[in-house]
Amino acid sequence: MAASTDQADGASGEGPLWEVFTQEKQGAPHEHAGSVHAPDAEMALQNARDVYARRGDIVSLWVVPSSAIIASSPGESGPFFDPADDKPYRHPQFYKTPRGVRVY
Amino acid sequence: MAATPTREDNASNAAFEARIAAGETIEPKDWMPERYRQQLMRMMSQHAHSEIVGMLPEGNWITRAPSLRRKMCLLAKVQDEAGHGLYIYCATETLGVDRAQLIDQLLTGKAKYSSIFNYPTLTWADIGVIGWFVDGAAIVNQTVLAKASYGPYARAMVRICKEENFHKRQGFEIVATMASGTPGQHAMVQDAVNRWWWPTLMMFGPSDANSPNSAELLRWRVKRFSNDELRQRFVDLTVAQAQAVKLTLPDPKLRYNAETKHWEFGEIDWAEFKQVIGGNGPCNRERLAARRAAHDNGAWVRHAAAAYAEKQRRAGAASAA
Numbered sequence: 001m002a003a004s005t006d007q008a009d010g011a012s013g014e015g016p017l018w019e020v021f022t023q024e025k026q027g028a029p030h031e032h033a034g035s036v037h038a039p040d041a042e043m044a045l046q047n048a049r050d051v052y053a054r055r056g057d058i059v060s061l062w063v064v065p066s067s068a069i070i071a072s073s074p075g076e077s078g079p080f081f082d083p084a085d086d087k088p089y090r091h092p093q094f095y096k097t098p099r100g101v102r103v104y
Numbered sequence: 105m106a107a108t109p110t111r112e113d114n115a116s117n118a119a120f121e122a123r124i125a126a127g128e129t130i131e132p133k134d135w136m137p138e139r140y141r142q143q144l145m146r147m148m149s150q151h152a153h154s155e156i157v158g159m160l161p162e163g164n165w166i167t168r169a170p171s172l173r174r175k176m177c178l179l180a181k182v183q184d185e186a187g188h189g190l191y192i193y194c195a196t197e198t199l200g201v202d203r204a205q206l207i208d209q210l211l212t213g214k215a216k217y218s219s220i221f222n223y224p225t226l227t228w229a230d231i232g233v234i235g236w237f238v239d240g241a242a243i244v245n246q247t248v249l250a251k252a253s254y255g256p257y258a259r260a261m262v263r264i265c266k267e268e269n270f271h272k273r274q275g276f277e278i279v280a281t282m283a284s285g286t287p288g289q290h291a292m293v294q295d296a297v298n299r300w301w302w303p304t305l306m307m308f309g310p311s312d313a314n315s316p317n318s319a320e321l322l323r324w325r326v327k328r329f330s331n332d333e334l335r336q337r338f339v340d341l342t343v344a345q346a347q348a349v350k351l352t353l354p355d356p357k358l359r360y361n362a363e364t365k366h367w368e369f370g371e372i373d374w375a376e377f378k379q380v381i382g383g384n385g386p387c388n389r390e391r392l393a394a395r396r397a398a399h400d401n402g403a404w405v406r407h408a409a410a411a412y413a414e415k416q417r418r419a420g421a422a423s424a425a
Binding site for chain 1: 131133134135180183184187190191194195197203204259260263267403406407409410412413414416417
């Protein structure tokens with residue numbers, strides 16, 4: 001994923017940066033593939049197709065302005081995610097079931 | 105900007121080294137030593153430039169491919185190289201540099217690219233041998249780089265490795281076809297092998313004793329094997345392939361060591377390598393001139409696309425108002 005938003009102003013003449021997400025088959029999630037430069041959304045889609053879908057193995061593409069992505073900060077990932085750390089009861093292994101019974 | 109370090113204190117450095125030692129992947133927004141960022145930027149942009157300049161020697165033969173099938177294959181391969189260059193530029197941009205800056209460094213001659221692309225493609229057989237040798241060597245390199253410690257670089261390599269096998273096979277198919285053809289065809293492909301073998305071995309870079317950046321890159325797990333180890337792996341893989349199509353590798357010292365189970369080979373002409381890296385290979389000036397011309401000739405397309413996008417934005421704003 002692109003690091004910067006201040007580089008996304010298209011000053012280079014190649015247009016701002018767009019993040020590309022590809023779906024490899026129907027029903028699969030869209031996954032981040034990389035990024036492209038393009039002056040507008042339509043060209044971003046075309047560039048993304050040319051760069052990330054050259055082999056007919058992609059069924060859907062998303063492009064998103066890189067500047068629109070808000071990411072969690074690695075420096076704060078401890079406190080940010082720790083509300084989930086002390087909740088083992090959100091996992092099925094937490095629960096005891098009678099021996100010999102197939103629960104799932 | 106990604107994680108510009110405000111203070112490079114020892115604690116951050118130690119934490120970073122510990123993450124590397126634990127085999128963790130470093131991501132763009134993670135703290136990293138400035139030196140790690142600089143080394144990656146240098147190595148990745150060189151790699152991207154190599155993909156782009158690498159289009160030129162092969163592009164030379166697209167219009168003269170011997171059949172429509174060969175032409176389609178070569179065209180697809182050269183397009184892939186463009187794509188691979190863009191994958192790596194995009195990964196390099198995550199380090200906080202703009203692609204336009206990187207391209208500027210290439211066009212002004214400030215940045216380096218692989219020495220191999222400064223050799224000329226004299227015959228159609230060169231196209232086969234490039235796919236076999238040069239892409240073969242690239243696969244050996246890139247398979248290892250797919251485990252590099254920097255996430256965006258490693259992911260770009262995974263994507264490239266998936267696609268690169270076609271390149272090597274299309275090359276080897278050309279080589280095998282010519283090698284089993286007329287004596288003239290066999291001689292042509294043998295000549296190409298003779299010219300490309302040593303420059304291909306140079307692709308892996310200086311020997312370990314003379315590689316200034318290697319130790320650091322190995323410690324940071326950007327590289328996982330040394331230049332000499334990868335070169336040896338390539339030689340071991342390629343000898344059997346050459347034997348299979350009855351071609352001779354141009355090295356009288358090439359011999360199998362049953363003890364080490366490796367093929368030993370002769371001394372590389374490092375003076376030639378230095379010359380080519382230093383800008384004095386057979387085609388350095390021609391390659392850069394071609395890249396500059398392509399960039400300049402494409403300027404109107406970039407301007408037109410930007411102007412069109414601007415016009416659409418204004419029209420959208422006007423109709424919304």
